[in-house]
Amino acid sequence: MTDATSAPASPPSRRARVRAPELIGKGGWLNTGGKELTLADLRGKCVVVDFWTFCCINCLHVLDELRELEEKHRDTVVIIGVHSPKFVHEAEHQSVVDAVERYGVHHPVLDDPELATWKQYAVRAWPTLVVIDPEGYVVAQHAGEGHAHAIAKLVEELETEHAAKGTLRRGDGPYVPPEPVATGLRFPGKALVLPSGHFLVSDSTRHQLVELEADGETVVRRIGSGVRGFGPDSFSEPQGLALLPDGKVIVADTVNHALRTYDPVSGAIETVAGTGRQWWQGSPAEGPALEVDLSSPWDVAWWADRVWIAMAGVHQLWTYDPATGTVGVAAGTTNEGLVDGPAAEAWFAQPSGLAAAGDRLWIADSETSALRYVERAGAGDGEGDGEGDVEDGFVIRTAVGAGLFDFGHRDGAAEQALLQHPLGVTSLPDGSVAVSDTYNHALRRYDPATGEVTTLATDLREPSDAVLVGEDIVVVESARHRLTRLRLPDEAVRVEAVAHRTQREATEVAPGALTLDVVFTAPTGQKLDTRYGPSTRLLVSATPPELLAEGSGAGTDLHRELVLADGVTEGVLHVSAMAASCDDDPANEYPACHVHQQDWGVPVRVGDTGTSRLALVLAGLGA
Template sequence: MNDSAPAAARRARVRAPELIGEGGWLNTGGKEYTLADLRGRIVVLDFWTFCCINCLHVLDELRELEEKHRDTVVIIGVHSPKFVHEAEHEAVVDAVERYGVEHPVLDDPELATWKQYAVRAWPTLVVIDPEGYVVAQHAGEGHAHAIATLVEELEAEHEAKGTLHRGEGPYVAPEPVATDLRFPGKALLLPSGNFLVSDTTRHQLVELAADGESVVRRIGSGERGFGPESFNEPQGLALLDENTVVVADTVNHALRAVDLASGAISTLAGTGKQWWQGTPNSGPALEVDLSSPWDVAVFGGKVWIAMAGVHQLWTYDPRAGTVEVAAGTTNEGLVDGPGAEAWFAQPSGLAATEERLWVADSETSALRYVDTEGAVHTAVGTGLFDFGHRDGDAGQALFQHPLGVTALPDGSVAVCDTYNHALRRFDPATGQVTTLATDLREPSDAVLDGGSGEIVVVESARHRLTRLRLPDEAVRVESVAHRTQRAATEVAGGKLALDVIFQAPAGQKLDTRYGPSTRLLVSATPPELLAAGDGAGTDLARELVLNPQVTEGVLHVSAMAASCDDDPANEYPACHVHQQDWGVPVRVAEGGADRLPLVLAGMDAPA
């Protein structure tokens, strides 16, 4: 379904289910809310989880709406975890501060509200009108403009009816905490022996003395921005030469350079805008958009970029001043092979040796590497839905959302196993994974201190650097394995009608000036689950055929639609891209559904 719908049809009278979550409420000063408490306001529910880069993009997309309509709109984040760690209340509290969330958040560790609203993907946005009815649902990114237009319509409609109540919202800011670092992301050992740390939540870089504690200086204003003195949630750091540090300026979607002598900040790559499908992904570095660069490393004479926002690795050529895609297709998953065919899932950590570029591929809980020929290999990890803490042979070992990787002198690598609060080690010579240290708190990066023989770990959620002596024998831990807790959708064997629902927002139409404006890509884990219907196409509806010999698995669906303002008098209408990836666990069962509806934008009544 991909045609435009009138406002009356779009606003089906579906009463919004109540908001429930065992974890309680954050950013409300301790008060709990019901939908009745919010009657008279336009409510936007943002179903998110803090591991998800697309969810972080949506948080930033909503900031302007949140500010402009603060007296009529209440945004409520419903935190719905994927990983076991994300179900911990303390971790949600940390994430809300880490990413600057300035609206109430309902902690829903058991996915109770997620199920009530029949949500199938992170992120999903649901709009509720002042009378308590659901009027729109959007999955994925790129919907902020459509929601802003809908909000203005709802304001006018309910102002006229007398059902709109303006006033202060329920958000109560938490008390600030005084620490030298606040959720630091990455660290770098400088030629001076000092450490440079990306102080992510405070939008700065901090230089610490060789003790890893004493502050030498701060670089950046500390305010979000893309100016000559500003960063926006910076992460990865790499030495380009003895006096220049490359910075992955994540939320600015840019690579920045810092002159260590003067502290001056300049831009190497990116425009400050997020990359979208259909825009150039190579060319002059200052003319090409990037998407949430999370880490950087110098490998083969180029700066490699962990482009978390589009599940790819890019390179920046400092001599030519250009960027290009080096590996990854933008499809999310774990597929090895030539760079142009490989799939990643939110690569977030890089470490280079002469022979390999190691990659912490966070959403697949995997350790991967790129060889000198550009081919991608997996050392540890099996896919998007398997994770845990298990040592032993690499084929059976498990991580949980690792964000950092560090090359060690003996050819092995240390992995910051972030959601397991551990430092792990993989030895390519033996194929074994061991645990080096536990009881860390969300370690996100580590660097070797060559002078001391110690490894210095960024304990992000403890706001500090922690020194560890690499032990002769690894710590032993009990093996734990998990799968994501979302319940599988029961489907009938044989034919399954896949229907991605997209209704162009009011005042817009599908952009068909240059051909089809929609794209659909379908695959499965295991691949044998699909007997027919996999591959790419432009129709958002497709008939799939499930293999009767495979009783369960995951359907991977990636959809994109482009819509433009529908005004014949406007020669250059504004256009908007809407996109989302779904991983839908399915189980073949007698009496199961023969239709799988996925809402990209619009409404589909829950079954």
């Protein structure tokens, strides 16, 4: 491995040869027709191992990045997904089976609930990609997203090298598609009630919207071709829906990174925001809506005279103003975590559900397992005068939730209650809010008047949204492919309290000084782009903040000397890194550039025998 300032990488034939560990996992294999795969079965192929977990938006981005590679090099490349869970729910085998279908994963997947292969490959972050050559040796490792171009170039090199050596085997890979299942909906995401009394549902896996009669079962019509795309009659994994004042429905077209409108009267579909490209650091974050990139908008809500967007892909809230045709950041820094305060300084972690309720906008902040809300500055504690624009006139507060690594199913006082990766929120008539507590398979309720969290219903299956219909609440049971009608009970169901922390092992670190190195090697044929200043960024923080005596904050050097505080024996180091590389061709006036970025949450435990150096690989060769 080399750091960001080292010389260009050697060609494939001179890379250090490290034998790839075997792929093992107690959950077994999916998409192989029941066959148990080994690395020996893959000999002769270029293998890309994708360590992912289905809660992670960055992992879902990488799944989409790999689709073109998967198609273009179908006869020489085999992509292997290794599902490595963060949440307890993600360790359930059926949940992995559902996720593979839900997100259109068309390659073999190893279910590794105990992180056995994750540990063998020394992986530290979701997502991580490891490239194995046709002879079974690791030749590259990349953490985060934005590496598809570099991997494609490496694959081309490997194909040339191993075709010449006679060690490349062409032909079909081991992927065997599962049998399709006939249901009216397939992993629906969000729903709303139309003025007609019918339901409109985002049928995400089938890339459509579906209108259902008031019974919630009878299909009236399907909207969209059902083929993944960005054309005038197509969607790509649509999620959030909201009614606009003019009667149209605005749709979060999630994987198209766009907002669309659907007119229930005429049937017309129109793109109103987004370019179809994913937003990256350094791109414009405000301006004409059709000229600004978005990143995985997951839900939408009409509040404070504009559309608010849960921009899950960059851990922010954005807004779209139909009157001016503009979009812009409303809250969040793009840093992943749970930090309250003025909108511009707040941190989120995959906001995935929104619900307007008077002077509050409720948020399901999924990766922190939190219920949060937006309100005008001064509304909650007398701060500010309530004036100002969207960016500086609002504050973010947390009602329920502790952070990225604490989750469970526990009722009671909000400060100690626990959720598990909620995706939906629904405003209730009494001022309380229902939470679609997705990974707990439950519908929960938070009452601001009492500060209490209770359970309304259990035995749901990955509820992702809910809507009110009279005295009933209709829940989107995503993994049961249906809408389920429940009567709002007078009293909550009581459940036994369960608390969890992520099962990842803590890294033992020595007390005092700790050297942090983020390893980045520019892809072959590229170099760091320093024409306009530093092309790298590093942000470091900790939970609890007291863990770090020195070294927190932002900078441009991928090397940082940290100092751990005395008396704090464990915590989580939050590291966010970004590097931009461009084609290294002096004759090209406009070289192609690529952004590589990743966030790490590294659990650490302080001990005398621990390491004094922490190395995190953003991109490295021969890892």
